[in-house]
Amino acid sequence: MKEIVVISGKGGTGKTSLTASFAYLGGEDVIVADCDVDAADMHLLLQPDFADEDDFYSGELAHISQNECIQCGKCAEVCRFDAIPVIKGRYIVDPLACEGCGYCARVCPTDAITNKDLNVGKWYISNIKTGSMMVHAKLGIGADNSGKLVAKVKSEAKDIAEEERKNLIIVDGSPGVGCPVVSSLSGASFVVLVTEPSVSGLHDLKRVYELVHKFNIKAGCIINKADINKEVTAEIEKFLKEENIVHIANLPYDESFTKAMTNGQTIVEYSDNHLKDLIIESWNDILKSIT
């Protein structure tokens, strides 16, 4: 089974629009995993039916029972996250600050502190309009552990692919270089980097590629809006060459991205111009790179 992970470092480069287009082109052979759990948008293009849903629990949250608390303050003393303020003489856990390390409960002399499992979001298995299935999720507000939810989405996608005898998974990854991205990258066969020729696009591409390189995963790159700044595009192309990254395609600045999205469509459904051909070619190149 092969896993293609699409990431971008920087947001707004067209990552999700392209991933959804690839999923559409791959049709029923490709299982889709939306691992941008923080701001999952793929469902707006692939119209999942939310057939199956489940709560996701990860980590813990401390809770102080006021009946048993003797106000000794030991819990607040050991807490490194300033998560136990004293409010009107009572020790109270600040749920947004608590990291769930459980240290407070271990030092409480009256066992007044218990740790509750934390519901950090929901995940779904859906049928989508490509004739295939998609695993996606919604992270709760301000939740920690998005990396773990990403891992969950990916492992479910793998299970489905095995059951359904599909040999390809396409993953829409998260922005940044932190724990959700690291989680998105684990087990990838090929990484598609979507970037744009802006000073920030290049900067973020270099940072996220450093991470990809650390994991030793083969990568290709699509430069979106390539005509917006020819100098930076040339600079990106040079970088790709130096780092041995497959240069998949340059796409033009095209408002079809937004128009397709506004129609709830992928670009390959909406547009019938040169852009569509370029995306089809890109998908074929990606498939070639993984075989």
Add this chain to the structure above:
Amino acid sequence: MKIAVASGKGGTGKTTLSTNLASFLAENYPVVLTDLDVEEPNSGLFIEAELVSEERKFKMIPEWIEDKCTLCGICQKVCNFHAVIQLGPMIMVFPELCHGCYACSELCPEDALPMIRKKMGQLKHFKKGNLHFVESRLDIGEEQAVPLIKQTHKYIDQHFDKDFIRIYDAPPGTSCPVMEAVKDTDFVILITEPTPFGLHDLTLAVETMRELKKEFGVVVNRYGIGNDDVLKYCQEEQIAVLAKIPNDRRIAELYSQGKLIYREIPEVREELEKVKELIIRRMEEVVR
């Protein structure tokens, strides 16, 4: 006055707004702009200023002292993050999983796991005229942004008094790094674009701000593209739309070159003027 610029979706213009607004305000007021998008800090690409100081930022992790260890296993038992594992006659520490809670270290009966510093990133402080710029940058391979964001807030609190207008460029999303970035601010500007992705991610950001009981307003970027659903949503939810930055290819081009757009495009300056008025009005209210 502390103002955060945030958005659910990435790439909607957080950095564009933060850098342009900070530079614009600095024409008349002392301003400090802080880039808290420590995973991918970009504001610095748009601000030309001189480096004032630079410091390495550390997190604390346990270090195993083999000679002292009796392999009692308490450290492994008390670590909720599986960052300390006993493997045969060895204790292994996984720094990227460690949250720095000190439980293993302080509950070890033999003092065999003292906490040591591990570098997680770098903070830089720049200055030009009225404008100070501070950015923190997470080292590649470090997974947790929150501790670095916390330390950056601390740096700002120690180095700038309340006469400064503080603008914070927040990370994208709605999870813990965003909460940490906006937690102590007085007002949050949510920037979005008038598209289905923009609207969807805006609703998540609005939920987050309401959960945090933050005052906030919306700036619509790339106004003119997509549809009216974002404006309708703001109207229904009674959310103030502070400004609309037009959809203009010239803006995308200036941005791509690392240039500030308000200096070249008068419409953008006019929109920033509206945001400035709001900030100044609120500052005066605070004084009263």
